[in-house]
Amino acid sequence: MLHSTGTESSVIEELKHLLSEYLDTRFPITPLNICGFLLDPSQLKIDINPYLTQNKTTKEKLLLDMIKKFKIDPASHANTIQNIHTSSISSSATTSETSSPRMKRNLSVEYMCESAHNMKKLRDNLIQKHTPLPIISLDPIVAEIDSYMKLDVVCVDVLEFWRSSGDKFYHLKRLAQIILGIPVTSTPSEEVFSTTGLILNAKRTALAPENV
Structure with missing residues (x-):
């Protein structure tokens, strides 16, 4: 609305320019604003490349930096996965330990009767199996952000989206709970043109501090 179309009078163009400068100064676009935008x-798919180019950043980096800023610890999520993995290993071990003794004896006899060629082959297979594979350094948070940025969904309810997708995007869900949970004033004009519109400011007394 404040962009000049070239068809207005000089007075209107000057007014738009002044209003645009005022709003840019009063409410500058910050990484927090962009992250709140991206969490919807x-x-x-909306193009914000001018902002990204001007600030020499990317959507993915903005989200990653904000996750680090709010110290969203991946440990709890990792512990949950580890517990599931440990439970699975324990279950497998229990099943193995309760195998029939007769089956174990049969397997021992079978291995002892193998030819030297088969023993060599078995040894080579064991060496290959237990040789550590090259560790691929892939940050799970980066992978999560990349997966989220590739989404192509029609979202009419942001809260419902994060409720249903929280397991897949654990860190981003925590970030959404922090950023999107900030309350806003119910009067847009007051928020724009009056200092009392900043409800996180001490001048706003309509809400008790514990309700902000």
């Missing part, structure tokens, strides 16, 4: 999956 319906907005992912």
